[in-house]
Amino acid sequence: MDNAFHRLTSEHCDLVIRTQPFAEIVYFGPHLQHFSAQDCQSLLRPVANGKLDVDAPLTLAAELGRGLFGSPGIEGHRNGLDASPVFSTRQVEQNGHSLLITSEDTQAGLRLISEIQLSGSGVLQIRHGLRNLRAEPWQVDRLAVTLPVADRAREVMAFHGRWIREFQPHRVTLDHDSFVIENRRGRTSHEHFPALIAGSHGFSEQQGEVWGVHLGWSGNHRLRCEVKTDGRRYLQAEALYLAGEMALAEGATLWTPWLYASYSASGLNGMSQQFHRFLRDEIVRFPDNKARPVHLNTWEGIYFQHDPDYIMQMASRAAELGVERFIIDDGWFRGRHHDRAALGDWYLDTTKYPNGLTPVIDHVKSLGMEFGIWVEPEMINPDSDLFRAHPDWVLKLPGYEQATMRYQWLLDLSNPQVYDYLLERMSWLLGEHAIDYVKWDMNRELVQAGHEGKAAADAQTRHYYRLLDELNRRYPHIEFESCASGGGRIDYEVLKRCHRFWASDNNDALERNTIQRGMSYFFPLEVMGAHIGNRHCHATFRQHSIEFRGLTALFGHMGIELDPIKADAAEGSGYQRYVQLYKQWRPLLHSGDFWRVDMPDSTMQVQGVVSRDKAAALFLVSQLAMPDYSLAGNLRFPGLEPGARYQVSIADHPDIQVVGKGGHTMRQLPPWMNEGIELSGEWLAQAGLALPVLDPESAILISVKRI
Ligand code: DGJ
Numbered sequence: 208m209d210n211a212f213h214r215l216t217s218e219h220c221d222l223v224i225r226t227q228p229f230a231e232i233v234y235f236g237p238h239l240q241h242f243s244a245q246d247c248q249s250l251l252r253p254v255a256n257g258k259l260d261v262d263a264p265l266t267l268a269a270e271l272g273r274g275l276f277g278s279p280g281i282e283g284h285r286n287g288l289d290a291s292p293v294f295s296t297r298q299v300e301q302n303g304h305s306l307l308i309t310s311e312d313t314q315a316g317l318r319l320i321s322e323i324q325l326s327g328s329g330v331l332q333i334r335h336g337l338r339n340l341r342a343e344p345w346q347v348d349r350l351a352v353t354l355p356v357a358d359r360a361r362e363v364m365a366f367h368g369r370w371i372r373e374f375q376p377h378r379v380t381l382d383h384d385s386f387v388i389e390n391r392r393g394r395t396s397h398e399h400f401p402a403l404i405a406g407s408h409g410f411s412e413q414q415g416e417v418w419g420v421h422l423g424w425s426g427n428h429r430l431r432c433e434v435k436t437d438g439r440r441y442l443q444a445e446a447l448y449l450a451g452e453m454a455l456a457e458g459a460t461l462w463t464p465w466l467y468a469s470y471s472a473s474g475l476n477g478m479s480q481q482f483h484r485f486l487r488d489e490i491v492r493f494p495d496n497k498a499r500p501v502h503l504n505t506w507e508g509i510y511f512q513h514d515p516d517y518i519m520q521m522a523s524r525a526a527e528l529g530v531e532r533f534i535i536d537d538g539w540f541r542g543r544h545h546d547r548a549a550l551g552d553w554y555l556d557t558t559k560y561p562n563g564l565t566p567v568i569d570h571v572k573s574l575g576m577e578f579g580i581w582v583e584p585e586m587i588n589p590d591s592d593l594f595r596a597h598p599d600w601v602l603k604l605p606g607y608e609q610a611t612m613r614y615q616w617l618l619d620l621s622n623p624q625v626y627d628y629l630l631e632r633m634s635w636l637l638g639e640h641a642i643d644y645v646k647w648d649m650n651r652e653l654v655q656a657g658h659e660g661k662a663a664a665d666a667q668t669r670h671y672y673r674l675l676d677e678l679n680r681r682y683p684h685i686e687f688e689s690c691a692s693g694g695g696r697i698d699y700e701v702l703k704r705c706h707r708f709w710a711s712d713n714n715d716a717l718e719r720n721t722i723q724r725g726m727s728y729f730f731p732l733e734v735m736g737a738h739i740g741n742r743h744c745h746a747t748f749r750q751h752s753i754e755f756r757g758l759t760a761l762f763g764h765m766g767i768e769l770d771p772i773k774a775d776a777a778e779g780s781g782y783q784r785y786v787q788l789y790k791q792w793r794p795l796l797h798s799g800d801f802w803r804v805d806m807p808d809s810t811m812q813v814q815g816v817v818s819r820d821k822a823a824a825l826f827l828v829s830q831l832a833m834p835d836y837s838l839a840g841n842l843r844f845p846g847l848e849p850g851a852r853y854q855v856s857i858a859d860h861p862d863i864q865v866v867g868k869g870g871h872t873m874r875q876l877p878p879w880m881n882e883g884i885e886l887s888g889e890w891l892a893q894a895g896l897a898l899p900v901l902d903p904e905s906a907i908l909i910s911v912k913r914i
Contacts, residue, residue: 308321328484
């Protein structure tokens with residue numbers, strides 16, 4: 208019996224799984240220092256009255272056929288038959304931190320292959336492959352990954368959102384039934400980021416136990432937290448298939464997306480730090496390990512008004528400001544003068560660029576910057592040469608009108624001609640120009656996604672990956688940014704192919720504070736595109752100081768998105784200052800441990816990064832609204848070395864008014880802000896540092912350096 212239990216172990220957490228005669232996760236929690244397989248006997252359950260007369264396991268495949276009475280992990284059939292599979296283990300291979308379990312149901316003619324890995328960072332990865340062993344196709348309605356969590360995980364946190372307001376967390380207490388998020392928008396979506404966090408009562412940034420999961424998939428999905436009537440609870444995640452979309456031919460295997468899970472005994476920060484470390488160790492690859500260059504993106508500067516002479520002037524000014532990568536956004540290709548035409552026509556607009564793109568690229572490079580360009584390959588406008596030539600290339604179902612969104616439709620990537628056309632056009636662009644960077648946009652959702660009359664949303668996502676994989680293979684030096692009207696396609700599977708996310712089309716620093724904080728639960732700062740936008744934000748019409756905008760963009764992969772020629776002297780020197788500050792601190796920001804700090808006043812948001820060796824840290828205090836209290840309280844710094852002494856000083860602050868005139872919030876600064884202060888790591892963590900009273904929509908930056 209003992210060798211029926213396998214353990215995967217890491218510094219922070221362990222997974223124990225029983226593998227015979229079927230696979231069942233029996234433990235996913237804190238790291239065990241004294242594990243003995245024998246001890247697992249203690250978990251053998253009683254059989255309750257009024258139930259089946261046998262124990263009903265919560266297996267890896269969560270089969271209904273074993274008496275689960277909950278949301279099963281597999282649903283489907285073979286023309287109505289073989290619809291309730293029950294799997295028995297055939298083979299188990301453990302290789303260090305990886306486990307491969309092969310199970311079969313010979314009655315139903317199905318094989319299940321389960322891959323489970325626990326990385327050194329503590330992130331657990333699980334996926335299943337379902338293989339049809341019979342001649343007749345097996346229609347897959349659902350195939351999910353199920354992860355049991357402890358019954359003390361009573362609260363559930365998820366993220367809602369929309370365009371220009373991504374990654375907004377919300378919570379429920381779940382004692383019965385299910386909490387489900389379903390995404391049918393065909394891309395990862397602004398609305399339903401594919402993640403769930405279950406945790407102990409009142410879990411917070413710094414306290415409580417949490418089990419967080421993310422499904423690495425850029426299409427339709429369903430995530431669920433379910434509490435069974437017997438009190439057991441589990442998280443479940445899957446790609447969501449449309450009716451008839453997924454039929455398995457004989458010998459074919461359908462793989463679920465990877466489920467990524469992280470357990471933390473120290474609140475949400477521990478979970479995030481494990482996810483960040485995992486991405487840094489295993490997923491994100493920057494060509495030549497390059498530091499994340501400062502961007503200038505032309506979009507909110509010139510929109511569709513492309514004049515190469517003017518763009519070159521913008522580039523010259525950008526270089527003076529310290530910009531390292533210059534990106535031409537939408538508007539460069541044939542007939543693209545507004546958003547109602549030309550998507551699909553991936554040829555240079557020679558009326559705008561009569562001498563080609565090369566003079567602009569050469570100019571940008573002569574200034575020592577990289578050159579980037581915007582594309583949106585998956586789309587087609589009805590008003591385009593491509594549509595006039597190939598009206599049948601649209602992703603739709605025959606016999607129905609397909610609504611446009613931003614005046615556009617999707618191209619059917621399952622059509623090999625469409626795929627080949629896009630590969631050829633993108634290869635022309637990337638192969639014949641000295642391009643270092645591509646912002647890959649995707650500005651509409653999938654409605655009645657069809658190929659040859661059948662649903663094809665899942666296939667669309669897979670072909671998108673295939674196209675991007677091929678371009679990555681052909682042009683390994685080029686970096687890609689994933690953008691979908693801002694943050695509509697942000698997930699780990701995209702990150703295997705991209706190097707940056709455009710977090711949101713909202714450059715309002717106030718909104719960005721919450722959006723970026725929400726994104727930080729699963730993503731580190733170096734992949735989070737964060738731009739200093741115009742003083743008058745184009746998304747909200749709010750106005751913010753350059754300090755607030757600059758400091759907000761500092762906690763990300765910084766860029767500027769405006770016309771630097773039009774900026775006045777104060778703005779210009781502000782951009783320069785924050786670009787320099789970013790360059791100074793990015794080695795720390797992009798490698799250290801990220802902390803969100805619980806503050807008693809919810810109008811204040813604090814985040815920081817502490818270097819892995821705890822020698823340096825940078826904390827940002829953002830005052831989002833009018834403070835609740837007349838004093839701001841003490842900031843207790845997490846993550847430092849208790850026994851070390853640190854020099855704490857102000858690294859940046861707005862033009863704080865302390866004279867008591869004009870209705871500002873503070874008459875006298877806390878003394879440390881004038882001359883800095885030396886404190887122990889322990890004191891900083893336990894007692895803290897008195898914060899200034901800040902005006903709403905302002906921020907300060909505090910640097911901490913070991914002496
Ligand atoms: C939507 C993106 O999110 C913006 O940043 C910009 O690239 C526009 N598309 C261009 O059309």
